[in-house]
Amino acid sequence: MAGIFRRNGAGDAPARYSAPQLARKGLTGEEWPRVWRDHEIKPAYDVIIIGGGVHGLATAYYLATNHGITNVAVLDKGYLGGGGSGRNTAIVRSNYLTPEGVAFYDRSLSLYNSMAADLNINVMFSERGHLTLAHTDSALRTMHWRAEVNKLQGIDSSVIDPDEVKKLAPSLDVSTHPRYPILGALYHPPGGIIRHDAVVWGYARGADHRGVHLHQKTEVLDILVEGGDGPGGKGAGGKVTGVRTNKGDISAPIVVNCTAGWGSLISNMAGVKLPINTHPLEAAVTEPVKVFLPTVVVSGSLHVYVSQTDRGELVFGASVDPLATYSMRGSLSFTEELAGHILELMPGISKMRLLRQWAGLCDMTPDYSPIMGFTPVEGHLTDVGWGTYGFKAGPVSGEQMAECIATNTTPKLIAPFALERFSTGQLVGEKGAAAVGH
Amino acid sequence: MSDLTIQSPVTRSYSTKTDAAITLTDETAQSRLLFRAGTGTPIRAALAQSFGSSRMSGDVLIAGSRPDEWLVLGEADAVAAWSADVPTEGHVSLVDWTHGRAQFRLTGEPVRGALEKVCGLDWSNAMTPDGAVTSGSIAKVTCDIIRNDVDGVPSYLILVDRSFGQYLFDALLDAGDEFGITVG
């Protein structure tokens, strides 16, 4: 199949980012070249990727880099990284509950680890350790479960006691607190945070310079399918021929859905119905203060996770809003619950001020695991249904989806996430530990 | 069992003041009956109270607490007397709710202010007039609430799962503190 793919004209060599370059440009006042370029939309591409977030851009990047497939367009209805990629809380980790999840996210973490060098951009990966607190016996049991599964997969993960928790995060109240005592925590040293926007820009820049076309403000209105058994020739048995956009029709034999928040609506355009409900996930950030919280802290029972950026802001997240909706308005109750819960954990920070709140959309599947790979419509592939885990999975998803497209076979790492599992009952067990999965 | 008294879930002791604007009374020792009745059952006529409202019938208070549910409250003898001859034919369920619920009464002019600290319902006279019956979350626990003014002074009966009794009692005292509250 790789034979059908063509190369776009390769771009100019990208400007290298380095301290000497920075110094030279600083002294000479010379400008940096554009990070990515604007192109006319071609009438046809080999692969069209819908969604210019980390998943879509990584898929394009790895298609070009690993498989030499460059006649690729990434379409985004807004700007690059404007969806979930720019709205998440930038936490990465690999201490999942299931072997499938662990193997997958571990690969993602290793790609994040080498990303700065691979993409020649400092993505500020801060490997600062990740603590998941347990307040009840059963939560502690789940932490043990995760730790044991992780260890068998070679992941650095263990359950630690409250004294060790206190050493790692002194602001936590580990006293025999009456309501939510900290009984222990799952400690995952390789977890951390990363500059999420830089990841997007890095992939965009890398893809652009390998010839991929990035088209912003290009909204897909329909996916064109022929020969299917549904209305308009769409649906199972059909074959993708291209997309209709607000800027006209574009032909392509392969159309990949890499969207979040609109994942089910996009695949519906091809006649593929997905088991997805869309829920907002809210996040918030405080004003900056001097750095005092060195690790990422998560509490499943209290539905909160928090980390402090190098700029000194605390970044908070919670679990998804139970109301299925596409509305991204922030809610007051989210910030109230969040503050109440964070002060249970860290009563000393009551004078910090919440600065801004926002929401993103999460496509939730019944087992909190993604839907990846082929669909009943030939040429329509999905990389959707990421729920709250999408950002963490960006690099590996791109790598695996690229392989899936280029080889026309499902790579082993993503085989558990096939759409068919919902009719065969082979759900992935990640839901068990996913009350708050950050 | 005549020498037994119903133990209250409120087991801490509190000092009382005489000049407080709000009085919180523990009425758990009263009797409570819960009726549920299908459409067309004769007891509906006997209860004769629509959802959301209440009335005194002799010495008992009859409240329409859900679309198909009624509460009858009062001193044990009065409740027993009232219920002695109600018709229970048809699809009817009668559960003695005396032990299932703690019952508190908040009385005083500023009670609305205290309730507004712990409950998101609208306590204005238009939305919650005397006699109104509703349920809602007070300090994050679901309660049945009946407005039952005493001599023109705003007064609310609050019924909660017995096991939350102490917790809710403390939350109500805390809410009333800024207005002056005492345990009656």
Next chain:
Amino acid sequence: MLLVPCPHCGPRNQSDLRLVGATVPRPDPNATTPEEWGDYLYLRDNPADWIEETWYCRAGCRRYFTLTRHQGTNEFRNPPMPGDKVGTATYTTISVGSSGSQPGANIEPHTTGGAS
């Protein structure tokens, strides 16, 4: 805090209710196929549009009922508050409770999905 028009209690804060989910008919349990049953368990319409869904008035009347909500704007048909949503003429179209209809008259029996 969305105001949800409970047909029995009246408009209530969203936190007093629980969204059960989109209303899906239950297949005949003795004649269904794994595919059909899988669809019943997992497949939901997820439009950015009007959707029929079941709510449970947890802190109020404890009734389950069906409401129609717009998943894009969170507007309910039978809006409890006029004019909240921009660009939609919501106020004059439908009224709640004031036209002689009994509370609860618009409830339809239905079957719920497998979520618990």
Next chain:
Amino acid sequence: MTERLQPQSGEVIDRSTPLPFVWNGKECTGYVGDTIASAIMANGHRIFARSMKYHRPRGLLTADFWDPNAFVQVDDDPNVRSGHRLLEVGVTVSPQNVWPSLDVDVKAANQLVGRFLSPGFYYKTFIHPQKLWPAYEKVLSTFAPGGEVDIETPLAYHDKRYTHPDVVVAGGGPAGMAAALAAAEAGASVLLVEHEHGLGGHLRWGSDEERAVAADLEAKVRAAGVEVLTDSTVTGRYEDNWVGIVQRSHPIAVERLIKARAKTLVVAAGLIERPYVFAGNDRPGVMLSGAVRRLINLYAVKPGERAVVFSANDSGDASVADLERAGVEIAAVVDGRTTGNVIATHGSQKAIKSVELSGGRTVEADLLVTAVGWTAPTSLLNMAGDRPVYDPAVARFFPSGTPDNVLVTGGLAGDGTLDQLIEHGSATGSLAAGRAVAIAHRLQAATVRAAAVEGAEPDLAADVRTPLGRDPHPELFRSTTHGIVDYSEDVGSKDLVSAAKEGYDSVELLKRYTTATMGPAQGKLETVNTVAVLAEARGETIAEVGTTIWRPPYAPITLGALAGRIFEPERVSSIHPWHVANGAKPILAGQWIRPEHYGDPAGEVTNVRTNVGIIDVTPLGKLVLDGPDVPKLLNLLYTNSWNKLDVGSVRYGLMCAEDGVVMDDGVTGRLSENRWLMTTTSSGAGSVWEWAENWLQTAHPDWEVFVTPVTTAYTSINVAGPKSRELMSRLTDIDLDPDAFGYMKVRTGEIAGVDDCIMWRIGFTGELSYELHVPAGYGLHVWEALLEAGADLGVAPFGLEAQRIMRIEKGHFIVGQDTDGLTKAPTTGLQPLIKLDKDDFVGKPELTWAMEQDLPVLVSVKMTDKTIVPPEASQIVRPGTNEILGRITSSRYSPTLGESIGLAQVPPELASAGSELTVVLTSGERTTAVVQEHHAHFDPEGARLRV
């Protein structure tokens, strides 16, 4: 030099009450009524902070809440807006972001390398060698701006309030006050919220006449019964006019969050003065006209000695008059409405020495006042769905459309004379009150408990207001030079231009790349200039570029205020006081506080196995089911059959969801023909109730069943052990003879003098046992009676831990521990309880298929090494590999058997008795376990239960 002026006619300071305080280590004195900033200025200090990136000295710019340069630490309170916070006696105020001091700042060396700190410089460096990034990161994080949090800060009293006013007015300037007054006069309940410490808006620092108008309005507002909150901010407008207000002035709470369900919201937030971009615009001594007017008129502070004023509007002109009156020499007035312009300031880092004007003129001055226009703070309108539109003729954004329950007045709506503003505000208040009437009518009519409403619903009042005009204003954003755009983030116009050229050329990308508008002022000062610079770089208009959407909150809120009282309900049984008095170790189970043990769980087990023990199991979920159709309901909810359960008998049931996954289990007894008592797991009590109601109400509304939760109506006590019959016989007249009251039977009667008790013969422990359900008001009495009556039998309480051990000894599983979110019923080994011949039950199709599948199997195991107890969740692997096959779900050391036992989920091929399992311990070492023939390790025949 700045200094305190002679008394000013409108000053808000009380000179009779001096307040000593410390600023930057120096003793100072201010007055009651001073803001911290005005007091610092009055003590002769002009430098408040150093900038985030370049560490340049900064002075006051706006002298109000939004001042980006005036963040200070006040005792343990970081990031205090000194331009807003009132001075309190004895506080220690410190500058932030300075090291080692405000005067000597080592990090200011960053200025020297400023040309290399281009936007996004972080992204372009520290890439190689990658191993060093953590070290770089450590250094960079010491540059984090902001104050310091003392993590030992005690949690102060915070609380919240809900309110349901007819009208909330956000903003207490002339238009806001007029709106509040008109609404109140129309009969509405009104909450007027003002961000500043007093009502009046810009009139507060205006002329005597203006202040007289404000005072008159305020008096009327208060007389009309409007609830006025000052030093309070409407922080957000959420769906259905849910309005968040933070009240900083409450007498007993540090900050109070008010949640108002406003029938209508009037937004009268006024305008925020916009800074001007030019070289040296961040040098101390550059101030906005509003800042100098506040300092002079409210606080009697002289802001400088010799001023240049760059004025393009009335505010600038008025500042000239104020400065003259304050004795500040006016070196030049430059008119921005004609061709005048400011090019740059010159001087030292810490002060202006001269101002370079257009036309090549340079004027000596220590103060430059700019008045170049306004930002419309449309945050609340954004939150209501409005997308404001830019009007180039007026150089600001205007609302384009709000919902009917949100109205706009004052400067956000347009311009006018004071009379016109008041008139518009007044009309807005009347309209808001009129609409509130219609909305209230609808709410009241729809609410079942509400008082009856008369008449038809009124129409929503039409908007017949005369719109405010728009005064032309020149578009002044940037001079011919480059300067700072975002003071908090230290982002200059040059940075924005180069970022846009690099490709970050949409507002959102630019914002993220440069961090412009991301700082503490959240764009209140910077947004319009950012957009203007981008528009210039792109060669487009501001309208074409658009603006960013302001997100809540309007002003930052402390976490303490958002949390309020932290309500975390907890529940206890009637016996709880006894548990506390008798040394029970508490354990949290959901919302319940329960005894885990009373000191010696193994001893408690032994006592149950040899004598008799009692356990408080009140949290066990209990539902009364009434009606002729109860068997139908049970048949639907449980997998087994309920057609033939006699009155007086109980039966165990397994409950699954529609996907066949186990969701609950419990025992249900038939008390009489039509009354049943169902028990659920403790954690399932609420959800099983809602589950049953769901099926009854939606699928089978014709079934005659009422479900009533009675979990805490009864105190539940399990009396277990070989001597339990003897004990019970001393307290009840119920015939306990095994023939009369056998295993799995239920009786009702009197226990310890308490009527209407329910007693059934079942138990989790495997011993002869009676589960008592006693009316809860007598629960403690019965508990104490049991202890007293059984003293000679060795009766003792036991806790959850002993029960856990005994249930593992008996091989009983716990839903949610031995099962998980994917465990289908056949895994539990209870296939005989899955009656596929029933017409229907929840999950039937799924379980029909599951019976044919190779599912994991729950088995009982013994460790080969009797002393090793593998932690619960230890993994079972294929020998010699890391391939996970299953896990130990429960494990304990059995004091009864003297060995380590457990339950495990294993694949079918390892489920037969005698199979050896390889178990990985936490240490990584491996041990083995052997699958047992029976689930029960102890008394597999159940003889002890049935005696």
